[in-house]
Amino acid sequence: MSENIRTVKNATCTFCGCVCDDMELTVDLDKKQITKAKNACVLGRAWFAEHTIQSGPAAMIDGEEVSVEAAIEEAAQVLTKARFPITYGLSDTTCEAQRQAVAITDYIRGTIDTTTSVCHGPSGLAFQGVGESTMTLGEVKNRADFVMYWGGNPAESHPRHFTRYTVTPKGMFTPNGKKDRTVVIVDVRRTPSTPVANIFLQVKPGKDFEMAWALRALVKGHAVDASIEEETGISLEALEDLVDKMKNCNYGVLFMGMGLTMTRGRHFNSGAIMALATDLNEFTHFVAKPVRGHGNVTGADNVVAWQTGYPFGVNFSMGYPRFNPGEFTTVDTLIRGDADAAMIIASDPAANFPQAAIDQLHRIPVISFDTKETETSRLAHVAFRTSTYGINTGGTVYRMDDVPITLRPAFESPFPSDEDILTPLCKRVHELVTAKYQARGTGTAKVAAPLK
Ligand code: SF4
Incomplete structure (x- = not known):
């Protein structure tokens, strides 16, 4: 048995919206594995057990391994060239990552939506x-x-x-x-x-x-x-x-x-x-x-709402946020064929959306962020493999009663966090959008500085 054992007290389970923060995790640092999750329920134990460190590239373009920097550049180019880019998912990542995603969608005058649109x-x-x-x-x-x-x-x-x-x-x-x-x-x-x-x-x-x-x-x-x-x-x-x-x-x-x-x-x-x-x-x-399902779907509602005034289904194409579920929710923008690029963060719509929406995901460039290979990452033009929030990544999540909880990660992952990628992506998108406005002679006044 490995000597290199660590105990993490008051860790948080982010599997469901209860976000139980009384976990006592036993971590085998050699195997990079949680071997025991005291206080977790059967779902929580499965969540911790399945999140071992996987091998594989951190970034891919069309199935080929590339550097994270090259993938960020390609993602920025795709998002800024699209006419109706959408951002979707966000309920299984930290609030820090969510706010970057909102800022990116704002810069590109896109549409942001979360899994709330298909649950509560x-x-x-x-x-x-x-x-x-x-x-x-x-x-x-x-x-x-x-x-x-x-x-x-x-x-x-x-x-x-x-x-x-x-x-x-x-x-x-x-x-x-x-x-x-x-x-x-x-x-x-x-x-x-x-x-x-x-x-x-x-x-x-x-x-x-x-x-x-x-x-x-x-x-x-x-x-x-x-x-x-x-x-x-x-x-x-x-x-x-x-x-x-x-x-x-x-x-x-x-x-x-x-x-x-x-x-x-x-x-x-x-x-x-x-x-x-x-x-x-x-x-x-x-x-x-x-009663909310995903670990940080409540955070997604909160972050999108405190940055736009609305919790999901928000469109920035007019330069200000507009809320219209049924028009700006992701299933609808895909089925109508409006969306011409998609950034999918911590969600797998290609596995559970209606077929007409999945067909559109196959037709457009998709940028995916996930901790594992999924149906969505398999069809993605740019695919990032990220670390798991709460297990490898710190940050903030909201429990289903809107109480913010700070995460205590158990061990490090070789993969970057969603926030680690979204922050430089936001910066690059800001540069490209600013350059676009300057080329048009409309100045940069409309483009605020990127988030720190
Ligand atoms: S799955 Fe839900 S209820 Fe079970 S330990 Fe995790 S957060 Fe708590």
């Missing part, structure tokens, strides 16, 4: 229409005595959500853990999360909005017809009982899963849940929050 984008729209009554997961742990999950299965997608924050932990005002909480799950089917619930309500598929609206009506004291059972699958008595429990709790939280956003109703469903939380604040304290 509808909730992002609903925030702007309804507003969000929000909280931290620490508050939930310490105060929430009513916890409802709607359209999600955290036992399988976020295994420590129940045990760290919402069901079993003993909090300041919930000293008896689960005994002090009412846990409700609303879903279209039973899942491994169902046994955790005190109350399970099986709503008919596609009827979430109707059920949420009926709850809103009951909270406001309006009459609801008994035919609601035929419509939603939930009896009026069950809805009335639920409303009674909601109104009489001390602190309630409504968690929204993708079962709400990726089904009939989409942003109307998320908006209805947020409005329900607002209504309930007439009686007691209530909050609503989406």
